[in-house]
Amino acid sequence: MVKNSLKRENPDQERKIAVLLEDLSLLEDYVHDLFTFYPLPVCFVSLSGIILELNPAFEEISNFSSQEIIGEKISKIFGKKEGNEIIRKTVLEGPILGEEKTLFPNQKPPLIVQIFTKPREDEEGRVIGFFLGLFDVTKIKITEETLKKTQNKLLQFLEDLEIARKRAEEEKEKTFDIINNFADGILVFDEEKRLTLLNPKVEEFFRCRGQGLIGKTIWELSSSPYFSSLVDLLGREIREVSREELSFGENLVLEVISVALKSGNKKTGNLIILHDVTREKTVEKLKTEFVSLSAHQLRTPLSAIKWTLKMLLEGDLGEITPEQREYLEKIYQSNERMINLINDLLNVTRIEEGRYIFTLSPTDLEKIVENFLVFYKDEIKKKNLSVDFSKEKIPVLNLDQEKISLAIQNLLENAIKYTLPGGKIKIFLGQKEGNVFFSVQDSGIGIPESQKERIFTKFFRGANAIRIETEGSGLGLFITKNIIEAHGGKIWFESKEGKGSTFYFTLPIKP
Numbered sequence: 001m002v003k004n005s006l007k008r009e010n011p012d013q014e015r016k017i018a019v020l021l022e023d024l025s026l027l028e029d030y031v032h033d034l035f036t037f038y039p040l041p042v043c044f045v046s047l048s049g050i051i052l053e054l055n056p057a058f059e060e061i062s063n064f065s066s067q068e069i070i071g072e073k074i075s076k077i078f079g080k081k082e083g084n085e086i087i088r089k090t091v092l093e094g095p096i097l098g099e100e101k102t103l104f105p106n107q108k109p110p111l112i113v114q115i116f117t118k119p120r121e122d123e124e125g126r127v128i129g130f131f132l133g134l135f136d137v138t139k140i141k142i143t144e145e146t147l148k149k150t151q152n153k154l155l156q157f158l159e160d161l162e163i164a165r166k167r168a169e170e171e172k173e174k175t176f177d178i179i180n181n182f183a184d185g186i187l188v189f190d191e192e193k194r195l196t197l198l199n200p201k202v203e204e205f206f207r208c209r210g211q212g213l214i215g216k217t218i219w220e221l222s223s224s225p226y227f228s229s230l231v232d233l234l235g236r237e238i239r240e241v242s243r244e245e246l247s248f249g250e251n252l253v254l255e256v257i258s259v260a261l262k263s264g265n266k267k268t269g270n271l272i273i274l275h276d277v278t279r280e281k282t283v284e285k286l287k288t289e290f291v292s293l294s295a296h297q298l299r300t301p302l303s304a305i306k307w308t309l310k311m312l313l314e315g316d317l318g319e320i321t322p323e324q325r326e327y328l329e330k331i332y333q334s335n336e337r338m339i340n341l342i343n344d345l346l347n348v349t350r351i352e353e354g355r356y357i358f359t360l361s362p363t364d365l366e367k368i369v370e371n372f373l374v375f376y377k378d379e380i381k382k383k384n385l386s387v388d389f390s391k392e393k394i395p396v397l398n399l400d401q402e403k404i405s406l407a408i409q410n411l412l413e414n415a416i417k418y419t420l421p422g423g424k425i426k427i428f429l430g431q432k433e434g435n436v437f438f439s440v441q442d443s444g445i446g447i448p449e450s451q452k453e454r455i456f457t458k459f460f461r462g463a464n465a466i467r468i469e470t471e472g473s474g475l476g477l478f479i480t481k482n483i484i485e486a487h488g489g490k491i492w493f494e495s496k497e498g499k500g501s502t503f504y505f506t507l508p509i510k511p
């Protein structure tokens with residue numbers, strides 16, 4: 001309240017003073033209300049830095065009640081150094097406008113505030129203290145910090161993206177370099193069978209310019225004889241990888257490898273790799289021709305030797321002593337083995353040259369098996385093998401009798417050869433699911449697991465087989481497989497090393 005010390009002069013004046021005092025009191029209330037209501041923290045500080053007055057917002061931000069903080073120095077909430085600095089600056093340099101300071105509220109984490117000061121002077125212009133206003137910018141600061149971090153992260157991300165883009169570009173260029181300089185031809189077709197990529201090697205193989213061909217479908221390209229060979233390949237449903245050899249005219253044989261391209265589970269197209277095998281094929285052909293020629297040349301003298309030995313052994317050329325007979329028989333056996341080998345080689349060359357001609361005639365398979373069992377009777381006896389042949393009634397099939405005999409002979413001979421003395425052989429001939437079914441099971445040496453996949457390849461002989469039977473060309477099963485498959489049949493085996501093997505084949509019974 002404003003104290004009144006004025007002397008009463010006259011009633012009129014007195015009334016005026018009363019009105020003025022009334023106004024002053026109202027103004028004082030108004031200022032007090034405004035100060036209390038004002039949402040920003042404000043206080044009044046003496047020259048020595050003691051807080052003299054404050055509003056509720058200041059109480060709230062400092063977490064001190066007015067009783068606790070009035071009379072305390074501002075260092076209590078700003079720290080000694082900063083508190084003194086605020087006083088010094090305000091008094092000597094004038095108002096502070098929005099400087100950032102750390103405020104230490106009572107028992108609460110520090111806040112970042114902007115401070116505003118305004119010196120207050122008395123009538124003579126002497127500074128008697130100052131107003132101190134605060135503006136809490138902690139949240140703004142945190143937001144600013146987060147924003148800065150986000151911005152940095154974004155910049156980092158953009159930088160990484162740029163690096164990744166550059167790297168991808170480099171990788172792409174590298175891939176293109178590899179594709180362009182690849183020794184094999186590469187073609188890529190999309191899902192619609194449109195050509196999307198081809199490398200210079202394809203241009204060389206197919207004598208074409210790639211530029212005009214990209215984007216065309218395989219059917220549009222098929223007017224070129226080179227591409228037409230691929231139509232069939234691309235038309236087929238290729239699951240993973242398919243391989244086949246295709247001849248492109250006289251002087252070009254390519255191994256065509258087709259790979260289904262996938263993205264996840266979705267098929268995205270086909271990659272076709274063309275590998276030039278012309279040289280290998282030519283060498284192979286020359287080799288086959290050479291073997292064929294040599295075998296033919298050898299067969300005639302070996303036959304002559306055979307017949308001469310036969311005559312000698314039968315006594316047509318005079319009596320021979322038992323000792324001479326023993327030697328001649330050994331020579332005869334060796335000669336027989338040589339003839340067999342030559343025959344095997346000739347069969348292989350015929351298969352490879354595609355000249356393994358088949359002449360079909362009604363064939364009694366049961367009879368063939370029985371004849372061979374008679375043929376090998378001495379060997380079976382010598383090794384004391386027990387042989388069981390069980391058969392069901394089967395129809396007469398139209399087969400190449402000579403070749404099927406050879407296949408059956410190979411399988412029976414192997415069972416006898418690779419079974420140790422005293423072992424068992426079980427032969428079955430019957431019908432299964434529209435096929436004639438043949439199996440020969442032995443209790444022999446078996447086939448080592450690691451060698452199973454090579455069993456039907458040319459010249460392959462198992463290490464365990466070589467140990468017990470030094471004679472053998474490794475051609476029998478290759479020829480047998482070709483014979484069975486040429487008749488539309490299937491051949492396979494099951495085996496366990498040291499326990500025995502079973503070879504199976506089926507031949508279709510056609511109406």
Ligand code: ADP
Nearest residue numbers: 414415418446461462465472473474475476477
């Ligand atoms: P060869 O009998 O002249 O060696 P084959 O082509 O008939 O040639 O057989 C190839 C190889 O397969 C044999 O050397 C042998 O390792 C293995 N094999 C074939 N049949 C049998 C069998 N019944 N038991 C064990 N191994 C066998």
